Amino acid sequence: MSLHPMKLVTIVCEAILEDRLVELLREVGTNGHTAFPVHGSGNQGNRSADISEMANVQIQVVVKPAIAETLLNRLQSELFAAFAMVAYESDVRVLRPDKF
Amino acid sequence: MDFVTAIQSNLLSPAVLFFVLGVFAAVSKSDLKFPEALYSTLTIYLLTAIGFKGGVAINEAGISTVWLPALAAMTLGAVIPLWAYPCLRKLGKFSISDAGAIAAHYGSVSAVTFIAATNFLKSIDQPYESYASAFLAVMESPAIIIGVMLGKGALGGKFSFSDPGVRHALRDAVLGKGVLLLIGAMIIGSLCGKRGMASVEGFFVTPFQGVLALFLLEMGMVAGRRLGDLKKVGLFLLLFGITAPVLHGSAGVLLGHWVGLSIGGATLLGVLAGSASYIAAPAAVRLSLPEANPTYSLTAALAITFPFNITVGIPLFFELAKYLNA
Numbered sequence: 210m211s212l213h214p215m216k217l218v219t220i221v222c223e224a225i226l227e228d229r230l231v232e233l234l235r236e237v238g239t240n241g242h243t244a245f246p247v248h249g250s251g252n253q254g255n256r257s258a259d260i261s262e263m264a265n266v267q268i269q270v271v272v273k274p275a276i277a278e279t280l281l282n283r284l285q286s287e288l289f290a291a292f293a294m295v296a297y298e299s300d301v302r303v304l305r306p307d308k309f
Numbered sequence: 310m311d312f313v314t315a316i317q318s319n320l321l322s323p324a325v326l327f328f329v330l331g332v333f334a335a336v337s338k339s340d341l342k343f344p345e346a347l348y349s350t351l352t353i354y355l356l357t358a359i360g361f362k363g364g365v366a367i368n369e370a371g372i373s374t375v376w377l378p379a380l381a382a383m384t385l386g387a388v389i390p391l392w393a394y395p396c397l398r399k400l401g402k403f404s405i406s407d408a409g410a411i412a413a414h415y416g417s418v419s420a421v422t423f424i425a426a427t428n429f430l431k432s433i434d435q436p437y438e439s440y441a442s443a444f445l446a447v448m449e450s451p452a453i454i455i456g457v458m459l460g461k462g463a464l465g466g467k468f469s470f471s472d473p474g475v476r477h478a479l480r481d482a483v484l485g486k487g488v489l490l491l492i493g494a495m496i497i498g499s500l501c502g503k504r505g506m507a508s509v510e511g512f513f514v515t516p517f518q519g520v521l522a523l524f525l526l527e528m529g530m531v532a533g534r535r536l537g538d539l540k541k542v543g544l545f546l547l548l549f550g551i552t553a554p555v556l557h558g559s560a561g562v563l564l565g566h567w568v569g570l571s572i573g574g575a576t577l578l579g580v581l582a583g584s585a586s587y588i589a590a591p592a593a594v595r596l597s598l599p600e601a602n603p604t605y606s607l608t609a610a611l612a613i614t615f616p617f618n619i620t621v622g623i624p625l626f627f628e629l630a631k632y633l634n635a
Binding site for chain 1: 345348477531587592595596599600
């Protein structure tokens with residue numbers, strides 16, 4: 210079994226941003242993503258998620274290291290300032306690198 | 310019936326009492342919580358039901374009766390942000406984007422406040438034009454578009470339709486779930502007419518009051534959870550949250566009276582003008598005016614104006630409509 214190093218990028222943000230983020234993910238060259246509804250709190254206060262307008266989403270995507278960097282850079286320059294959002298990357302290893 | 314009796318009969322309706330229970334549940338930190346999916350389901354039910362009922366009423370009344378008051382309603386929705394914006398900028402000292410965002414919320418309308426008002430009219434046997442939900446449908450979008458343009462700095466010539474945020478907002482304002490369901494169900498209702506109504510009545514009409522009571526229980530909790538934010542928004546917005554509905558609502562009643570609506574119809578137009586949106590506007594505004602602080606507009610609309618309208622506003626606009634008609 211051979212495992213290949215990749216990056217897992219995780220973005221937690223306001224759910225109304227989901228469509229725009231998925232657009233951005235496609236633009237930087239990702240092939241897919243996973244999204245789940247989440248709730249919690251951050252430095253912009255309690256994200257109660259009680260009504261859909263206040264809901265939050267966590268988006269995860271596995272990408273090549275270069276893409277992860279472009280993605281995080283674009284998040285920083287286009288969205289961080291205005292929206293409740295955190296994003297981070299971590300190292301993962303996958304079996305089928307051509308899938309990502 | 311005088312104002313005090315009108316307020317009393319409004320306060321003692323199941324809808325308002327469940328709202329109060331919801332506020333209590335949130336304030337007392339009870340573990341009662343509606344799943345978000347139920348909130349969405351109830352919203353879809355309420356919007357579809359009133360859209361359909363309104364459509365059937367348009368079919369009965371004929372479009373020739375409906376267009377003038379509907380046009381008046383739409384104009385009013387578009388004008389409210391135009392005066393609210395300078396007022397928020399000059400008197401409230403809000404930033405351009407915050408003033409635009411709040412103006413958009415107050416020009417747009419709250420469907421639930423409207424439904425609570427039709428409920429109130431029914432409970433006191435006051436007839437109204439059932440096609441009034443058409444006003445609700447046409448008042449939702451114009452204010453959002455104008456508020457967003459103002460918030461983007463349209464007055465300083467800094468506005469462009471090619472901005473991706475603006476494009477999303479326009480799409481949300483015109484095709485968002487609220488407008489789509491309302492107008493869609495209204496077209497279906499007006500095509501089906503009375504015969505269509507007979508086939509869905511058991512689902513869309515009979516259980517309506519119960520669903521509304523349940524929805525207001527949830528709205529009470531949503532509003533109650535935001536009471537803590539009242540401290541953050543400042544005295545000006547607290548006053549604005551009460552004065553704006555009274556001013557806009559009175560303008561709505563007057564306009565309704567002028568275009569020939571009955572007492573009930575003028576009351577409803579007043580309630581619509583006096584209400585502030587918290588479904589269509591927040592989503593559209595958040596994407597297009599991200600610099601605006603959503604705590605201001607949502608707290609004002611949800612924790613001040615909405616409770617004010619469903620308790621005091623509705624009977625107030627009714628009394629005004631009655632006074633004008635006397």
